Amino acid sequence: MIELPRQAKGERPIYLGDKTTDNLLSILLALAGEVAVLRERLDTVERVVGDETLKARIDAYRPSKEVEKERDVARAQFLDIILRPLKQDYEDLGSKSASKDYDSAIDIVLAAD
Amino acid sequence: MATVTLDPGKQLEHGILATPTNEEESRQLFVTSLKFHLATKVAPGNKLAYEQRALPAFVRERGAEPKNRHEIRHLMDNDPYFRMWGAMQRTSQEMMWYSVQLSVERQNEAIQALGKVADAPLGSLTLHPEMPIPAYVSAVDIHCMPGNYHGEYQPDDLANGAVYDRAVWLYVMGRMGPLNDDMGQSLSSYLQQHRPDFKPRRILDMGCGVGHSTLPYADKFPDAELHGIDVGAPMLRYAHARAESLGKAVHYSQQNAESTDFPDGHFDLIVSHILVHETSNKAIRNIMKEAYRLLAPGGLLIHLETPPYEKMSEFDAFLLDWDTRNNNEPFWGGSHELSSTELAESSGFGADAAFEHLQPSAFDEAAQRRTQKFQAGDFGGGGAWYLWGAEKRA
Numbered sequence: 001m002i003e004l005p006r007q008a009k010g011e012r013p014i015y016l017g018d019k020t021t022d023n024l025l026s027i028l029l030a031l032a033g034e035v036a037v038l039r040e041r042l043d044t045v046e047r048v049v050g051d052e053t054l055k056a057r058i059d060a061y062r063p064s065k066e067v068e069k070e071r072d073v074a075r076a077q078f079l080d081i082i083l084r085p086l087k088q089d090y091e092d093l094g095s096k097s098a099s100k101d102y103d104s105a106i107d108i109v110l111a112a113d
Numbered sequence: 114m115a116t117v118t119l120d121p122g123k124q125l126e127h128g129i130l131a132t133p134t135n136e137e138e139s140r141q142l143f144v145t146s147l148k149f150h151l152a153t154k155v156a157p158g159n160k161l162a163y164e165q166r167a168l169p170a171f172v173r174e175r176g177a178e179p180k181n182r183h184e185i186r187h188l189m190d191n192d193p194y195f196r197m198w199g200a201m202q203r204t205s206q207e208m209m210w211y212s213v214q215l216s217v218e219r220q221n222e223a224i225q226a227l228g229k230v231a232d233a234p235l236g237s238l239t240l241h242p243e244m245p246i247p248a249y250v251s252a253v254d255i256h257c258m259p260g261n262y263h264g265e266y267q268p269d270d271l272a273n274g275a276v277y278d279r280a281v282w283l284y285v286m287g288r289m290g291p292l293n294d295d296m297g298q299s300l301s302s303y304l305q306q307h308r309p310d311f312k313p314r315r316i317l318d319m320g321c322g323v324g325h326s327t328l329p330y331a332d333k334f335p336d337a338e339l340h341g342i343d344v345g346a347p348m349l350r351y352a353h354a355r356a357e358s359l360g361k362a363v364h365y366s367q368q369n370a371e372s373t374d375f376p377d378g379h380f381d382l383i384v385s386h387i388l389v390h391e392t393s394n395k396a397i398r399n400i401m402k403e404a405y406r407l408l409a410p411g412g413l414l415i416h417l418e419t420p421p422y423e424k425m426s427e428f429d430a431f432l433l434d435w436d437t438r439n440n441n442e443p444f445w446g447g448s449h450e451l452s453s454t455e456l457a458e459s460s461g462f463g464a465d466a467a468f469e470h471l472q473p474s475a476f477d478e479a480a481q482r483r484t485q486k487f488q489a490g491d492f493g494g495g496g497a498w499y500l501w502g503a504e505k506r507a
Contacts, residue, residue, distance in 0.1 A: 002221050002267055004214045004276065005260050008207075010253030010441045015200030025197075026204045029147065033208060036146075037139040044135055084211065102438065105252035109393035109444040 007088055011102045023085035030082045121478035124282040125291040128358025129227045129351065131275045137216040144209045145283045151205060152484055152491040155198050156432075162194040163428060182422065182431035189431070202490045203439055206257050206284075213280045214259075217272055228271045228354045235362035236339075238353040240346050244367055249393040250344055253441040256284075262322070262345030274351020278323050285493035288479035289325070292359075296386040297326030298475035299498050300417050301333040304382075307470070308413075313337050313381035317407065319370040319400065320388030324352035324363060326417075330384070331361040337382075340375075342368040371399035378409040386417045390448035397451065401460030401503075408505040414462075415502035419487050419495065420471065422449045435489035453501040462503035470500045 016022050046054060063071065080087070119125055126132050133141055167188050172178060179185045189195045217224065230238075246263050254261040258280070260273050281293045289295035297318075304311055314337055318327040321341030331339050341363055343349055349365045356363045368374065370388065383404045389397055404414040422430035430449075437446040457467035474483075474496050484494040 002218055002272060004218060004266060004272060005264065006211060006214070008210075008254035008257035008259050008441055009261065010257070013199070013203070013439055015196045015203065017196075022200055025200050026207070029201065029204050030208060033140060033143040033147070033212075036143045037136055040139040041136055081211070081215075084207075102253070102443075105443040106437075106447075108252050109249045109396075110447050111393070111395060113395060 006084065007091060010105065013102075019089070023089070026085040027082055030084065034078060034082060119291040121291065121476075122287065123291060124279070124287070124293070127292075127355060129224060129275070129354045131213070131217045131220050131224060131279050133216045133279075134219075137212070137219075140212045141209075141216070141279070141283055144205055144212055145286050147201075147205050147208070148284070148490060149286050149482070151198065151202055152488070152494060155201065156488060156490060159189070159195050159198060159432060160428065162192050163189060167192050179427070182427050182434055185428060185431040186434070199435065199439060202435070203257075205490070206440060209280055209283050210258055210276065213276050213283070216279070217275045220275075221267075221272060224271065224275050225267070225269065227358075228269065228350055230354055230357050234353070234357050235360065236353065236356055237364045237366075238349060239364075239366040240349065241367045242346065244344065244369065246344055247369060247371075247393075247396065249396055249444060250391065253443060255391055255441055257441050262343070262348050265347055269350060271347045271350040271354065273345070273347045274323050274349075274355075277348065278325075278351065278355070281325065286482060288474075288476065288482055288493040290476040290479070292328065293325040294329050295474050295476040295479075295493065296417050296498060297329035297384075299472050300326070300384055300386065300415060300500060301329050302475045303415075303470060303472045303500060304413075305333065311382075311413065313412075315380045316340065316382045316384070317342065317375070317380045319383060319385040319404075320391065321352060321365065322348050324356055324365070326384075326386035327352070327363055328356060328359065328361050330382075331356075331363065334382075338364070340364045340366070340380075342366050342370060342373060344369055371396055371403055373403060373407065375407055377406055378412075380407050381409050381412045383408060383412070383414045384417070385415075389416050389418055389451070390442060390445050392448070393444055394447055397448070397456065398459060401456050401462075405461040405503075405505060410505055411507040412505045413502060414505075415500055417498050417500055418448065419492075420449075420499040421451070422446075425487070429487070432488050440489070453503070457503040460503075462505060466503045466506060468500075468502060468504070471497050472500050473497050 014022060016025060171188050179188055250262065264273055266272060313334055316330050316334060316337050316339050318341040321327045321343050324341055327341045341352060346367055349367055353365050392400065408414060434446045436442040453469055454464040454467045458464040483496045484491055485496050487495040
């Protein structure tokens with residue numbers, strides 16, 4: 001298993017006045033995406049099972065210890081996904097790569113010789 | 114290879130594609146839905162914000178309209194609607210890469226194993242690990258793809274090739290076809306429609322990436338020897354495995370299009386698809402000269418891009434130019450102001466050898482999902498591609 005880098009090299013513009021507000025929007029959109037994923041997953045389950053008693057059985061279900069462990073891992077990944085912008089800030093604090101001025105990239109490509 | 118049936122609404126699950134699980138696909142398709150929503154229901158409001166409040170306020174203050182797209186940008190950078198659209202557009206791009214990375218990482222071992230092509234390949238792969246990555250590629254991660262075209266994270270890595278293949282399908286909202294090949298299909302259709310007697314013996318695709326646009330030439334010109342070059346090794350390893358899995362003979366090599374190791378006059382046709390805007394003012398001049406050297410007399414050089422800014426209003430140019438500063442495309446703006454005649458003249462072809470053409474998209478099935486606009490965040494939605502190039506006199 002590898003983990004590819006999550007952050008693209010290059011300064012990210014500020015859109016909504018400050019980084020905190022931009023982060024809140026990114027979190028909100030990621031969360032909306034995960035809600036859509038979840039709804040589709042539930043829809044898939046109901047269609048795959050195709051059983052009229054499914055709803056009552058779901059209401060009565062209590063997870064085992066093994067299932068709890070699996071769900072712990074899944075929730076941790078869920079939080080990694082939706083709170084990614086905060087981790088990016090944290091990484092920025094420890095790295096100088098994101099502080100490079102974007103204009104320097106424009107200067108490089110527009111230079112005549 | 115057996116003939117495959119293409120479903121126009123789905124990416125073809127060829128041998129090496131990072132096929133998503135049910136849940137990964139939901140996460141990926143959410144990004145496509147979000148991008149389509151932004152392009153069709155949010156982006157059009159930018160023009161309203163400009164015309165109804167930003168422009169009148171500017172005129173009241175200055176007594177004149179903004180002179181060019183740069184002044185419009187400085188004006189609109191303060192508009193809250195435009196800023197919210199931009200924030201969402203940028204975030205959709207970041208979510209897209211992440212949604213594909215998770216799927217590629219899960220399948221990493223299988224994808225790496227599939228990258229080891231069998232003993233008797235139809236084509237070939239030649240890498241030059243010592244080759245320097247040019248500054249116009251390495252300055253920022255292009256399209257905000259973490260790690261860029263050349264980032265490597267394990268031996269013989271092709272992970273970012275796998276990420277790119279799937280993400281392009283999401284980025285263009287499926288509108289470049291099940292093989293993401295609308296650009297190569299459209300350019301080669303132009304040749305068949307407008308130059309039916311042109312029969313290239315050798316073809317070079319510059320900046321081929323994972324070979325999306327390269328493969329159509331194998332079908333359109335089955336007797337030609339087909340080459341693809343790129344600076345990114347993970348792209349080329351993936352391109353090679355992808356072409357083999359699809360039964361196409363392509364010779365891929367890691368080379369900078371400014372200076373290749375092919376002999377003089379080696380090719381009859383040199384093409385590029387969205388290469389020019391990833392280069393630089395200096396590099397495109399070198400690429401033109403190199404293409405002139407590589408072409409045989411009577412040969413053709415054709416670049417495919419989105420239309421230049423001079424063909425649109427200053428406001429539309431400003432909107433299309435968003436990618437320059439917001440999608441890590443530093444030469445996007447500069448490349449849309451190049452002059453094909455000037456470049457043909459300075460590279461040896463001669464100004465009168467230059468040509469331009471607007472070619473309709475070959476992938477008709479996507480017509481309903483296209484906006485017919487050339488705007489940021491809507492790539493492949495224009496329904497046409499801008500071709501420019503030059504013919505080397507016989």
